[in-house]
Amino acid sequence: MEDAKKNIEKAQAKDASLAERTKDRVIFTPAVDITEDSNNLYIYADVPGATEKGVNITLENDVLTIEAQVEEAPMEGYTRTYSEYATGDYYRAFTLNEAIDRDKIEATLKDGVLGIVLPKAEAVKSKKIPIKAG
Amino acid sequence: MITITRPSWTRDIWGWDPWRELDRLHREVSGIFGLPRLRRLAAYPPMNVHTADDDVVVTSELPGVDPSEVEITVSGDTLSIKGSRKPRELKEGEQWHRRERGFGEFFRTVQLPFTVDASKVSAEYTNGVLKIVLPRSEADKPRKIAVKSTN
Numbered sequence: 518m519e520d521a522k523k524n525i526e527k528a529q530a531k532d533a534s535l536a537e538r539t540k541d542r543v544i545f546t547p548a549v550d551i552t553e554d555s556n557n558l559y560i561y562a563d564v565p566g567a568t569e570k571g572v573n574i575t576l577e578n579d580v581l582t583i584e585a586q587v588e589e590a591p592m593e594g595y596t597r598t599y600s601e602y603a604t605g606d607y608y609r610a611f612t613l614n615e616a617i618d619r620d621k622i623e624a625t626l627k628d629g630v631l632g633i634v635l636p637k638a639e640a641v642k643s644k645k646i647p648i649k650a651g
Numbered sequence: 652m653i654t655i656t657r658p659s660w661t662r663d664i665w666g667w668d669p670w671r672e673l674d675r676l677h678r679e680v681s682g683i684f685g686l687p688r689l690r691r692l693a694a695y696p697p698m699n700v701h702t703a704d705d706d707v708v709v710t711s712e713l714p715g716v717d718p719s720e721v722e723i724t725v726s727g728d729t730l731s732i733k734g735s736r737k738p739r740e741l742k743e744g745e746q747w748h749r750r751e752r753g754f755g756e757f758f759r760t761v762q763l764p765f766t767v768d769a770s771k772v773s774a775e776y777t778n779g780v781l782k783i784v785l786p787r788s789e790a791d792k793p794r795k796i797a798v799k800s801t802n
Binding site for chain 2: 526548551558626
C-alpha cells in the first residue's frame with residue numbers, strides 16, 4: 518500500500534544539497550522514465566502544469582539538470598474547497614556517466630510530459646578497447 | 652521527513668500522549684510554512700476542487716494521457732473520471748535505467764458540493780492538467796424568498 522502510494526503521489530524534493538530558492542515555492546521531484554539504446558539516452562519526466570517557457574535543461578560537467586516552472590492561473594472568485602495536490606516547480610538532476618553530444622540534445626513538452634533525447638557522442642559509440650593477450 | 656518510532660508505553664501510562672501531540676504539532680507547522688495540507692489519499696488522479704456560488708471547477712494533474720480517451724461523466728452531484736495511462740514501450744535494443752512513472756487504468760468518482768447541469772459541463776486539457784468546469788443546476792441555486800407583510 519505504501520509503495521503504491523509512493524508511485525502515484527508527487528514527491529516533494531528533499532535534496533539537501535539543493536540551494537534554497539529565492540522564490541518561496543514548493544519544489545517537486547518529477548517521476549522519470551529513463552531508457553537507453555545504442556545511440557541515445559531517453560528521459561521522460563512528468564511535469565504537469567509546466568509550460569515550454571518555464572522549462573530549463575542544462576548539462577554541465579556531466580550533470581543534467583531539469584527545471585520546470587509551473588505558472589498557476591489564479592482562480593479568482595473561487596474558494597479551494599478540497600485539495601489533494603499542491604502546485605510548485607519541478608527540479609531534478611542526474612549524473613550522466615556517458616559522453617553526450619550536447620549540440621544535438623532535443624527536448625519536447627507534450628501533455629505535461631517532458632521528453633529529452635540525449636545522443637551519445639560519436640567517440641563513445643565507437644570506442645572499443647581491445648584487450649591484448651599477455 | 653523524520654520518522655519517530657513511537658514507544659508502546661506512552662499512551663498507557665500517561666493519559667496524555669506526547670507523541671500524538673508531536674504529530675499534531677508537525678502537521679500544524681507544515682501548515683504554517685506554506686505547504687497546503689493535503690489529504691494523503693492514494694487515489695489517482697489527484698484532484699483539487701474550487702467552488703464559487705454558481706459553479707465548481709475541478710482540476711486534476713494527469714500528465715501523458717490522450718485527452719480523447721478520458722471519459723468524464725456527470726450525474727447529479729457526482730463526477731466520474733475514467734481513463735488510462737499507457738506504459739512506455741521499449742524499442743528494440745532499448746533498455747530501462749529507471750522506471751518511476753506509473754501507468755494503468757484509473758477510475759475516480761467525487762461528490763460535488765451541489766447538483767450540476769450536466770449539459771453545460773466543459774473540460775479542457777492543458778499541459779497535462781485537466782480542468783472541468785461544472786455549472787450549478789438552476790434548480791439547485793438558492794432562491795431568495797421575499798417576505799410579504801400581511802397587515
